[in-house]
Amino acid sequence: MTAKANAKCLRDLAGAKGIRIGSAVVPDLLRRVPEYASTLAREFSALTAENVMKVGALQPEQGRFEFADADYMIGFAEAHGMAVRGHTFVWHMAVPEWLEKGEFSSAQLAGVLAGHIQEVAGRYAGRIAWWDVVNESIEDKSFGMRDTLWHRGLGQDYIAQAFRWAHQADPKAKLFYNDYGAEGMGKKSEAVYALVRKLLDEGVPIHGVGLQMHITAGPERPAAAEIGVNIRRLRDLGLEVHVTELDVRLPAPVTSELLATQAQVYAEVARSALDAGASALTLWGFTDAHSWIPKWFAGFDAGLIFDEQYQPKPAYRALARELA
Numbered sequence: 001m002t003a004k005a006n007a008k009c010l011r012d013l014a015g016a017k018g019i020r021i022g023s024a025v026v027p028d029l030l031r032r033v034p035e036y037a038s039t040l041a042r043e044f045s046a047l048t049a050e051n052v053m054k055v056g057a058l059q060p061e062q063g064r065f066e067f068a069d070a071d072y073m074i075g076f077a078e079a080h081g082m083a084v085r086g087h088t089f090v091w092h093m094a095v096p097e098w099l100e101k102g103e104f105s106s107a108q109l110a111g112v113l114a115g116h117i118q119e120v121a122g123r124y125a126g127r128i129a130w131w132d133v134v135n136e137s138i139e140d141k142s143f144g145m146r147d148t149l150w151h152r153g154l155g156q157d158y159i160a161q162a163f164r165w166a167h168q169a170d171p172k173a174k175l176f177y178n179d180y181g182a183e184g185m186g187k188k189s190e191a192v193y194a195l196v197r198k199l200l201d202e203g204v205p206i207h208g209v210g211l212q213m214h215i216t217a218g219p220e221r222p223a224a225a226e227i228g229v230n231i232r233r234l235r236d237l238g239l240e241v242h243v244t245e246l247d248v249r250l251p252a253p254v255t256s257e258l259l260a261t262q263a264q265v266y267a268e269v270a271r272s273a274l275d276a277g278a279s280a281l282t283l284w285g286f287t288d289a290h291s292w293i294p295k296w297f298a299g300f301d302a303g304l305i306f307d308e309q310y311q312p313k314p315a316y317r318a319l320a321r322e323l324a
Contacts, residue, residue, distance in 0.1 A: 010316075011045040013323035014281070019274065020083055020129075021323070022046030022282035024245065027069040029290060030076055035310050039286065041080040046129070048085040048244070048282055049073055050292070054094035059116055062098050067123065074127055083129040085244070085282065088178065089117050090162050091135040092148040100149060109153040114165045121169035130280075132178040132210055132244070133166050134159050140181065143191040159195070160204045167205035178210035178244055182230075184222030189230050197237060208240035213269060214284065216300075217248050217261045224272040231276035242280040243273050248315065249293045249303035259302075263314035266305065270322040 014021035023044045029036045040047070051057055052069040059065050077084045088094070090113070104112065121131065137159060139146045150158045163175050177196055182189040192209065199206045211231070215221040231241045248265045250258045270281060285291050289308040294301045305316040 008320075008324070010043045010320060010323060013320055015045060017274070017323060019278075020046040020280040020282075022048060022083070022085065022280060023286045024048045024050040024087075024282070024284045025073060026050055026290060027052055027073045027076075030073065036287070036290070037076070039306065039310055041076075041082075043286070044082065046083040046085060046280060046282060047073060047077045048087050050285070051094075053087055053120070054091060055089070055099070055116060056094045056096040058120060060096055060098075062102075062112075065119060070124075074124065078127070084124075084127065086121075086124065086128040086131040086173070088132040088135040089113075089120070089166060090133065090137070090150060090158070092137075092146060092150075095149055104153065106153055109150075110158075110161065113150065113154070113158070113162065117162060117165040118169045121166050121173070125170040126172055128170065128173045130174045130176055130208070130242070131166055131170070133163050133175045133206075135178045136180065137177075138179055138182075138188060138191045138195065140188070143187045160199060160202060163199065163204045163206050174207040174240065175205060176208040176210045176240075176242065176244075177206060178212065180212035180214055180245070183211045183213050183215070184226030185230055193230075193233065196234070196239060200237060200239075206239070208242060209234050210242050210244035211273075212245035212284075213243055214245060214247055214249070215265070215269075217250055217258060217265050221248075221265060224268040227269065227272040228276040231273060231278055235277050240280075241273075241276075241278045242282065243269065243278055244280075244282050245284040246282065247284045247291075247293065247303035249297055249300040251300055252302075254302045259314050262302075263318035266315040267318040267322050270319055274322070 010021045025047050074084050137146050145151050166175050179192055182192040234241050248262045285304050287306040288302050288304050293303045
């Protein structure tokens, strides 16, 4: 049974529930691989740029912007009735060399960040549904603010300022804080909760939280019940919650038993998130033919819902059942 044979694709099932189902994408593959583009157009109602809308990709040299890939992706999304998630204005791992090695005063650094946000958000104003304004600013061990160029140069207020600049440039876009490891209950999710609550208390224009969910099919994954509790308390603050980067990586060699477990995990995450009120569900890619996982997690692969031949895996069918 292939995806083409299904009576309803994922985007139809998600649309019937009033939510968006999305995927991270690589614009070059959209251009070159017809099956990549056609599967995206058929199955998904939202797109996130995997890399091409980060600072280093958009502004490789100070003042010189490269918009071709982002323009192409956004044009593809609009042609197929898809929403776009902008990703991301601020991330410690997407700082170009000119910025990382530059000697900037605090005022100059603020001007660089404000100028970048205003240039990019202004260019796409009215065309981006959601922006991940700040990505992964909380440290994994101390659960305090991550030691980054922005924190060192501007202090903790850089987060609030980034949201304000983004809102000024595109008042219609919904603005999100995005992080990993904060899906269930624990010290990281407590830190995220405290951060966004503080921003709200200060009147910062923040509209939602993105929970990444790069997880395994093993027992170390967050408990489904805790995911629900965490999403509900964030929603109680008046924020939207999206699952923004879901994948479920498997250890090699992949067996039928592991694929069945993976399907169960996809179903559990979707059920707990949607039951708790998450309004969008985005996968970090959709086919194992093009996945970030093997490069970042040695010994792991096959984390997505289509195999390398673009055939639906048990995880696809499990996700479809939950959406239905």
